[in-house]
Amino acid sequence: MSIHYAFPEGFWWGSAVSATQIEGAASEGGKGKNIWDYWYEQEPYRFFENIGPEVTSDFYHRYKEDIQLMKEIGLNSFRFSISWSRLIPEGRGDVNPEGVRFYDAVIDELLKNDIEPFVTLFHFDMPLVKQNEGGWENRAVVEAFADYAKTCFQLFGDRVKKWFTFNEPIVPVEGGYLYDFHYPNVVDGRRAIQVAYHTMVAHAKAVEAFRKAEIKDGKIGIVLNLTPSYPRSGHPADQKAAKIADLFFNRSFLDPAVLGEYPAELIEILKAYDHLPQTEEGDAELIRNHTVDLLGVNYYQPRRVKAKDHLPNTEGPFMPEWFFDAYEMPGRKMNPYRGWEIYEKGLYDIMINLRDHYGNIESFVSENGMGVQNEERFMQNGIIQDDYRIEFFKGHLKWLHQAIQEGCRVKGYHVWTFMDNWSWMNAYKNRYGLVSVDLKTQKRTIKKSGEWMKLVTRNNGF
Ligand code: BG6
Numbered sequence: 366m367s368i369h370y371a372f373p374e375g376f377w378w379g380s381a382v383s384a385t386q387i388e389g390a391a392s393e394g395g396k397g398k399n400i401w402d403y404w405y406e407q408e409p410y411r412f413f414e415n416i417g418p419e420v421t422s423d424f425y426h427r428y429k430e431d432i433q434l435m436k437e438i439g440l441n442s443f444r445f446s447i448s449w450s451r452l453i454p455e456g457r458g459d460v461n462p463e464g465v466r467f468y469d470a471v472i473d474e475l476l477k478n479d480i481e482p483f484v485t486l487f488h489f490d491m492p493l494v495k496q497n498e499g500g501w502e503n504r505a506v507v508e509a510f511a512d513y514a515k516t517c518f519q520l521f522g523d524r525v526k527k528w529f530t531f532n533e534p535i536v537p538v539e540g541g542y543l544y545d546f547h548y549p550n551v552v553d554g555r556r557a558i559q560v561a562y563h564t565m566v567a568h569a570k571a572v573e574a575f576r577k578a579e580i581k582d583g584k585i586g587i588v589l590n591l592t593p594s595y596p597r598s599g600h601p602a603d604q605k606a607a608k609i610a611d612l613f614f615n616r617s618f619l620d621p622a623v624l625g626e627y628p629a630e631l632i633e634i635l636k637a638y639d640h641l642p643q644t645e646e647g648d649a650e651l652i653r654n655h656t657v658d659l660l661g662v663n664y665y666q667p668r669r670v671k672a673k674d675h676l677p678n679t680e681g682p683f684m685p686e687w688f689f690d691a692y693e694m695p696g697r698k699m700n701p702y703r704g705w706e707i708y709e710k711g712l713y714d715i716m717i718n719l720r721d722h723y724g725n726i727e728s729f730v731s732e733n734g735m736g737v738q739n740e741e742r743f744m745q746n747g748i749i750q751d752d753y754r755i756e757f758f759k760g761h762l763k764w765l766h767q768a769i770q771e772g773c774r775v776k777g778y779h780v781w782t783f784m785d786n787w788s789w790m791n792a793y794k795n796r797y798g799l800v801s802v803d804l805k806t807q808k809r810t811i812k813k814s815g816e817w818m819k820l821v822t823r824n825n826g827f
Contacts, residue, residue: 370766379442386788387424388421395451401789405418448464483527483528503558525814528569528585538560589660603672612631634688658727666703700736712733719773730775737754737796760816780818
């Protein structure tokens with residue numbers, strides 16, 4: 366097989382997951398409840414086919430088998446998240462020894478199989494006790510998170526060298542405080558902005574704790590869903606709309622995390638609309654002095670925007686959409702199941718932007734993948750023939766390769782995801798795995814895309 370796209374030596378081939386989406390054992394092993402356990406108890410009908418987070422893909426019991434499959438596919442790294450409420454059921458205070466045992470065992474099993482653990486501290490799963498105290502609206506929860514981070518560095522920092530504070534920190538802001546798809550289902554621009562700001566402070570405090578922990582050869586990063594904003598046209602009004610969307614959805618976290626400060630234009634808008642968050646003395650310095658070493662980039666879809674057709678309803682809650690409308694580009698390629706546009710070049714554009722405006726920070730693709738509904742219809746002889754997923758990966762990897770050729774410091778590519786998992790409100794609607802999971806039996810079977818990935822990892826390219 367000839368290799369057209371060869372990747373740099375030591376490239377990180379892997380996959381990402383999150384605790385709530387794969388572990389199951391939601392009320393086992395001394396775990397405390399998180400917001401997902403609670404929301405599902407309250408409103409099970411809001412989850413696809415009424416499936417909640419109790420069992421998911423049962424990684425808690427099957428991690429050894431799963432890690433063997435990762436090894437078989439040739440993956441050399443794996444990003445998973447620690448469940449804060451499994452490790453510290455009350456969110457602050459006593460550490461749960463069963464939780465420590467579980468994460469120790471997963472880390473050791475990965476290392477034994479030459480798979481490097483990449484660990485995320487927060488992937489959408491606020492402990493319920495902390496949410497009841499106000500979640501990210503409350504500074505005390507920020508402090509509790511910094512403590513939790515410190516505990517993780519102490520417990521696992523001898524073996525885990527790549528740490529990520531947050532996965533897509535803007536998503537709990539959007540879901541929980543603007544658009545009603547995460548608990549606590551608040552719709553309030555002012556509170557959303559406070560939550561976003563406190564999340565950033567929590568991030569910086571965790572970075573501070575990491576620096577103090579002096580983990581040998583350790584790196585700390587954040588994982589952001591960088592969705593480029595493309596304007597409908599060159600008209601100045603469309604251009605302005607795209608710029609503002611970029612400020613709200615990308616630069617709100619990217620700039621403080623990588624450059625150490627918020628974009629002045631974002632501050633100006635919030636000031637003009639009287640929506641600046643409450644800050645404390647020392648915050649700006651904390652953020653400035655605790656930027657990241659490494660950036661995880663999650664990429665699924667672009668954002669296309671245009672100038673607004675109508676004036677916003679300013680009696681309604683303050684929304685980013687006061688400044689732009691979504692634009693459906695004629696002829697766009699869609700993943701109809703997830704309702705997301707597929708635009709492979711977006712990944713290249715993100716990386717070039719990081720190269721040119723963010724000091725060419727070391728990065729990697731920390732999630733990229735395609736969720737498809739009713740995948741069993743593509744089953745032949747027991748194996749899902751997911752050629753569309755292979756095409757999806759290839760299309761993105763070609764552009765990623767191009768970015769690397771042009772000097773971007775991209776170190777790896779992690780797919781979303783290793784095996785089919787529970788996708789929040791969508792539960793098991795769309796399947797993303799390289800490996801399929803039969804929900805009745807929990808049987809794992811490598812899909813065609815997993816077989817393809819074996820070749821990619823073996824050849825370090827395709
Ligand atoms: C990312 C998240 O937003 O996209 C994952 O980090 C998520 O947790 C993934 O599962 C795919 O999105 P969804 O909503 O289809 O599960």
